[in-house]
Amino acid sequence: MKSVLANAKRLVVKVGSSLVTADGSGLDQAAIASWAAQIAALNTLGREVVLVSSGAVAEGMQRLGWKKRPSALHELQAAAAVGQMGLVQMYESCFRQHRLHTAQILLTHDDLSDRGRYLNSRSTLRTLLDLKVIPIINENDTVATDEIRFGDNDTLGALVANLIEADALVIMTDQPGLYTADPRKDPQAALVSEARAGDPELEKMAGGAGSAIGRGGMLTKILAAKRAARSGAHTVIAWGREPDVLVRLCQGEAIGTQLVAGEIKTAARKQWLADHLQLGGRLQLDAGAAKALREAGKSLLPIGVKQVWGEFERGEVVACLDPEGREIARGLVNYSADETRRITGRASQEIEAVLGYVDEPELIHRDNLVLL
Numbered sequence: 536m537k538s539v540l541a542n543a544k545r546l547v548v549k550v551g552s553s554l555v556t557a558d559g560s561g562l563d564q565a566a567i568a569s570w571a572a573q574i575a576a577l578n579t580l581g582r583e584v585v586l587v588s589s590g591a592v593a594e595g596m597q598r599l600g601w602k603k604r605p606s607a608l609h610e611l612q613a614a615a616a617v618g619q620m621g622l623v624q625m626y627e628s629c630f631r632q633h634r635l636h637t638a639q640i641l642l643t644h645d646d647l648s649d650r651g652r653y654l655n656s657r658s659t660l661r662t663l664l665d666l667k668v669i670p671i672i673n674e675n676d677t678v679a680t681d682e683i684r685f686g687d688n689d690t691l692g693a694l695v696a697n698l699i700e701a702d703a704l705v706i707m708t709d710q711p712g713l714y715t716a717d718p719r720k721d722p723q724a725a726l727v728s729e730a731r732a733g734d735p736e737l738e739k740m741a742g743g744a745g746s747a748i749g750r751g752g753m754l755t756k757i758l759a760a761k762r763a764a765r766s767g768a769h770t771v772i773a774w775g776r777e778p779d780v781l782v783r784l785c786q787g788e789a790i791g792t793q794l795v796a797g798e799i800k801t802a803a804r805k806q807w808l809a810d811h812l813q814l815g816g817r818l819q820l821d822a823g824a825a826k827a828l829r830e831a832g833k834s835l836l837p838i839g840v841k842q843v844w845g846e847f848e849r850g851e852v853v854a855c856l857d858p859e860g861r862e863i864a865r866g867l868v869n870y871s872a873d874e875t876r877r878i879t880g881r882a883s884q885e886i887e888a889v890l891g892y893v894d895e896p897e898l899i900h901r902d903n904l905v906l907l
Contacts (some may be wrong), residue, residue: 816845866904
């Protein structure tokens with residue numbers, strides 16, 4: 536079996552808190568130096584690498600002398616502000632040894648949900664890669680609130696992979712990969728070497744929380760792989776302390792668990808729609824409308840909507856649910872929540888009579904809608 540990274544030109548590499556901080560005991564300079572050396576080696580071979588790094592909160596806890604991760608948001612934000620200084624300084628010094636510049640980029644969900652800021656972020660990252668600069672990305676924990684959090688950097692890594700249309704996402708963790716069961720509890724657990732990203736069976740295998748330092752777990756990595764696969768990016772989950780793991784993966788050696796993306800790539804604009812973590816509202820469709828979206832690629836018309844939840848404005852992203860309550864699509868809605876409620880179940884030619892005007896005959900145009 537050959538590594539899916541063998542022909543990957545553009546990579547997103549994510550490293551977790553427990554690796555970066557040696558399980559919370561302070562930044563692991565040797566590990567960070569090793570990753571910098573590997574990324575530098577890939578850089579000389581023409582590979583482009585974006586690094587998504589956790590560790591700011593954990594490093595801040597260490598600097599402040601806190602033994603337990605705080606639960607209060609303002610304390611987490613303070614720890615992130617303190618820790619981000621040390622984290623970036625360490626990466627900068629390690630990459631400088633290889634004559635490489637680094638750039639710090641802190642993101643919140645708002646940065647990627649707003650179309651203009653999304654495109655600006657993509658342009659900046661692509662420019663940095665063209666300049667041979669290594670972008671170091673983290674969630675902006677200093678200002679992020681629970682409502683705008685990515686929740687974990689596995690998800691952020693997948694979103695960045697989609698943002699820059701990377702060929703692969705490498706999630707480096709403190710486990711050798713995905714197992715059929717928790718190897719800490721089940722001695723019969725076997726390593727999954729290869730599977731299809733998005734396979735529902737993977738989600739059944741994963742589960743359980745991450746370490747006491749980080750927020751992720753194996754389930755978040757499985758879901759991240761599913762998300763990254765929408766843009767055609769393969770995912771590898773591997774032990775971050777495996778010697779020369781990145782170089783060996785790119786040389787074709789199969790290490791850890793590789794989750795292979797399908798053949799069909801979602802168009803960039805529709806990736807952006809699918810990647811929204813917070814939605815303005817939900818629309819429940821009747822069976823006919825659900826079928827028209829799923830099988831015929833049609834727009835969503837008001838007549839096919841049965842119920843509306845949430846408060847949203849024109850242009851926000853909303854979820855479309857089938858009669859059983861499963862999300863089948865999401866898209867940019869042409870009318871506000873109040874307007875949508877008033878025209879629900881009505882034919883398009885009735886919109887003007889009900890509202891006094893008509894912006895669009897569709898509630899969501901198919902060009903602004905993505906199937907899930």
